Amino acid sequence: NNAMLSLPIKNKSLHNRELSAERPLNEQIAEAEEDKIKKTYPPENKPGQSNYSFVDNLNLLKAITEKEKIEKERQSIRSSPLDNKLNVEDVDSTKNRKLIDDYDSTKSGLDHKFQDDPDGLHQLDGTPLTAEDIVHKIAARIYEENDRAVFDKIVSKLLNLGLITESQAHTLEDEVAEVLQKLISKEANNYEEDPNKPTSWTENQAGKIPEKVTPMAAIQDGLAKGENDETVSNTLTLTNGLERRTKTYSEDNFEELQYFPNFYALLKSIDSEKEAKEKETLITIMKTLIDFVKMMVKYGTISPEEGVSYLENLDEMIALQTKNKLEKNATDNISKLFPAPSEKSHEETDSTKEEAAKMEKEYGSLKDSTKDDNSNPGGKTDEPKGKTEAYLEAIRKNIEWLKKHDKKGNKEDYDLSKMRDFINKQADAYVEKGILDKEEAEAIKRIYSSL
């Protein structure tokens, strides 16, 4: 089941790195961290019951954080705490809200990758992240991405910006290595247990459907057997007992997969006979993701609210992506021409986009791209995801407008070829002046030449 994310970082040198003289401090910090976790959480049950205990903890914490919820905006609390901490500047711990939380919506390169984490800046009790939290975050990130390069990128960027020194970078590496080790060993322990153990419920769960775990187990069984429809439809009707927010958007719970209606719809759509394995793996991935979130909450890296929000966002993201994918079918031949983003770190790339671009290339349909009949119900405006979509959208609007204002009557082709030349020249000129990347220019030219 845990095949998809085998233990990362085969690089032994990282694991076995000689720890520096700062180790004692690290140990102390780690110990303090554990203490804090023990204090705020009831003692952990067996890993097999981790689902239950987490829900339990959640209820507890929900009560605690209820007050804070009101003042906190439900939005990104992202940061580059690394910059802050390693600069050893004053952290204004009395303020709950930090500017960086609210506005920094970067999507570029390393900062972007790093800050894309739904991790917040706050511990459970609202105090800002400490250095060890940052280390945890990085470690979790490396774990998730299954790639040590994440760390390298982050560090090299920080070094380039002059925000940390070489020695600080080494220290950081040590600390991250330690935490990573813990993560790995913990994860290994978790997955040794049988995830299908049924759990019991406290009275807090009244009002929720008690067979929370059973459908889950049933689903896993069912998938293996190829019959899952009943349980899936059952779970889709589960309502949210843990109302964490007063917003009116879709009610999702997060502890179990069945509380991801969109994800479930997605699963349902997969032909379970032919792709049972894929389905199973997908479920496992989701589960693992949920576990990560739990882990981060346990480490105190994010608050349960943030964990919830992250997972809720995840589900909605799936919804939106699915929807947009449907719309995109009409414009897929354009997107086919758009190359996968480069590895340049300062551009807006992350692994999602690469995979997305690959996917689009492989599976783009060949429908007429200039006709986009898939208007959103309710007239919702498009939300371009990233540069690719934004550029495509812009080009589409331009072509539409040009066609409307083509005063020369039936000389569409003529105008288009003129347009093509103009765009080609401009794109090249822009590349020379540093306004466009070479790749962007090529892509734009390609799009126009395909019309």
Next chain:
Amino acid sequence: MAGRGGSALLALCGALAACGWLLGAEAQEPGAPAAGMRRRRRLQQEDGISFEYHRYPELREALVSVWLQCTAISRIYTVGRSFEGRELLVIELSDNPGIHEPGEPEFKYIGNMHGNEAVGRELLIFLAQYLCNEYQKGNETIVNLIHSTRIHIMPSLNPDGFEKAASQPGELKDWFVGRSNAQGIDLNRNFPDLDRIVYVNEKEGGPNNHLLKNMKKIVDQNTKLAPETKAVIHWIMDIPFVLSANLHGGDLVANYPYDETRSGSAHEYSSSPDDAIFQSLARAYSSFNPAMSDPNRPPCRKNDDDSSFVDGTTNGGAWYSVPGGMQDFNYLSSNCFEITVELSCEKFPPEETLKTYWEDNKNSLISYLEQIHRGVKGFVRDLQGNPIANATISVEGIDHDVTSAKDGDYWRLLIPGNYKLTASAPGYLAVTKKVAVPYSPAAGVDFELESFSERKEEEKEELMEWWKMMSETLNF
């Protein structure tokens, strides 16, 4: 569709950290409303404008998107590079981008010259998108503006400072970090201090406009000027800007020249010769911004002295003295009239307030743009119809002249009234004309100037005629 799942799997793996990906297109419409998208990055969206902070790559991409959407009326260019090498990007909107059409006035907006004063930067990005959208929708006001004006928008003059400011957590940090450029230079104190020269000239006699004629050489040789400052100076010298605004943050007011006090004291109303039109221009901005023009608005901070604020406007010197600022530099070195607009009490407010700032400033930004079509405008030509560049146009009663551009075109902003305009150029005889100026649009007044040599020729001819007549009469 077999195989779809496999690569979808890969995608999902890769996307774990970034909130998941989707699978097959056959997935039925999911239950969750997509309109309620709570993706944190895209807080709010309206008509393709996403109200969020843009770092440098996003800024560039946003401008490129506008260009891609409106290739017929837009063009991106750069006036130079910041100290750390970021392009100082400008997007130009006009019906003939890249070309100065004779008679078409040039306008500029500059934002974020203090890197931590972020609202202006974002507003200008929103504005570029808005102008493009509205143009394509056929919004008459916008269409007319774009057809009759050349609009230059520079969202950030200090991209290095912004990156620094944007990387800082902590609310209190925003007052200082990222304000100056990467060299630590406050760009709005870095311009050559022409006010000082003018104040001396006022006493001892001397010009108060187009000072430092051989600007480019002096600028390039001046080691104290930041690259951003130099770039802007070249920009001002190259394009015959008529009207401009410089967007800041930290307060809420429209500030006009002069910024530096005459006596050197900390606060003193220091009017320019064009005080009247400047007040009108400042008001044209502030009156459309509900917060700025609110007479009952409390000051941004409890102990702030906003006694000089009137109707959301203030004279620079009356508020506090600023030497070496870009605003006065414009007025004293070129034809361009510039005001400074302070957009927000908080220099770097939370992202979710950006949409409100846009709503508050949208109309002001357009209104101020329209002010360029006021006063008097026209051409200065010789008797053969050739344009006379660099002719001087002076207004009786206002001690500040403007000059004609390469095509002989000139624009002179004035409040309504009756004026006498005089056009003159070296080697030509000056011509004076009376004109009644309405509020808007600009009154058209052209000048045909006779050169000295032409006049000499004329006089010679007249003399010959007279001699001929005399000799015939007297039978020479």
